[in-house]
Amino acid sequence: ETGVTQTPRHLVMGMTNKKSLKCEQHLGHNAMYWYKQSAKKPLELMFVYSLEERVENNSVPSRFSPECPNSSHLFLHLHTLQPEDSALYLCASSQTAQGASSPLHFGNGTRLTVT
Amino acid sequence: QKEVEQDPGPLSVPEGAIVSLNCTYSNSAFQYFMWYRQYSRKGPELLMYTYSSGNKEDGRFTAQVDKSSKYISLFIRDSQPSDSATYLCAMRVLTGGGNKLTFGTGTQLKVEL
Numbered sequence: 227e228t229g230v231t232q233t234p235r236h237l238v239m240g241m242t243n244k245k246s247l248k249c250e251q252h253l254g255h256n257a258m259y260w261y262k263q264s265a266k267k268p269l270e271l272m273f274v275y276s277l278e279e280r281v282e283n284n285s286v287p288s289r290f291s292p293e294c295p296n297s298s299h300l301f302l303h304l305h306t307l308q309p310e311d312s313a314l315y316l317c318a319s320s321q322t323a324q325g326a327s328s329p330l331h332f333g334n335g336t337r338l339t340v341t
Numbered sequence: 342q343k344e345v346e347q348d349p350g351p352l353s354v355p356e357g358a359i360v361s362l363n364c365t366y367s368n369s370a371f372q373y374f375m376w377y378r379q380y381s382r383k384g385p386e387l388l389m390y391t392y393s394s395g396n397k398e399d400g401r402f403t404a405q406v407d408k409s410s411k412y413i414s415l416f417i418r419d420s421q422p423s424d425s426a427t428y429l430c431a432m433r434v435l436t437g438g439g440n441k442l443t444f445g446t447g448t449q450l451k452v453e454l
Contacts, residue, residue, distance in 0.1 A: 257440065266349060268444040282441065316384055323440050330442065332384030
């Protein structure tokens with residue numbers, strides 16, 4: 227496996243369910259990110275981890291809970307979501323969380339539908 | 342006012358056409374500019390990046406930055422059906438601010454045979 231891998235690709239969950247999104251990067255990067263992509267809206271940065279430490283939390287509701295157990299893995303734990311949380315959730319990684327020439331490498335996303 | 346404005350399209354062009362995709366921005370602190378391409382059901386992939394005004398060329402793609410007008414463009418020459426995708430502009434400040442990118446909404450491009 228190469229690059230950034232996200233599972234599952236699709237997820238349908240009820241508002242009372244608890245589920246988790248998983249991301250794994252095989253690039254040896256030290257920073258990992260969660261983004262939300264909704265139709266006709268710009269990508270929204272949710273969380274940034276650098277060397278497993280959270281360095282950015284962009285006013286995200288507590289029903290989204292990130293976890294970064296090591297520099298290769300990132301999770302997004304979901305509970306009591308709302309229908310407006312339906313979106314494509316993208317994981318990305320970069321060599322560092324600083325520096326201008328540290329481009330983001332994205333996974334293919336998890337398409338989440340909240341019913 | 343949005344920090345980054347990008348026409349969502351869709352933009353439909355015939356094969357072989359020259360395509361011009363554009364973004365305007367309001368924050369003069371943005372110094373580093375990127376274009377990402379996103380195919381349907383895929384994540385964005387970095388196409389080009391630049392941090393200076395002027396043009397940068399890579400094959401059929403040219404990125405242009407005009408900081409005085411706060412305007413960036415991506416030109417695609419000899420467009421191909423495989424170029425059909427959504428193109429996202431992104432930008433960030435050069436120092437500090439972490440690696441926090443501000444994205445446009447994306448322009449959907451379709452290149453038809």
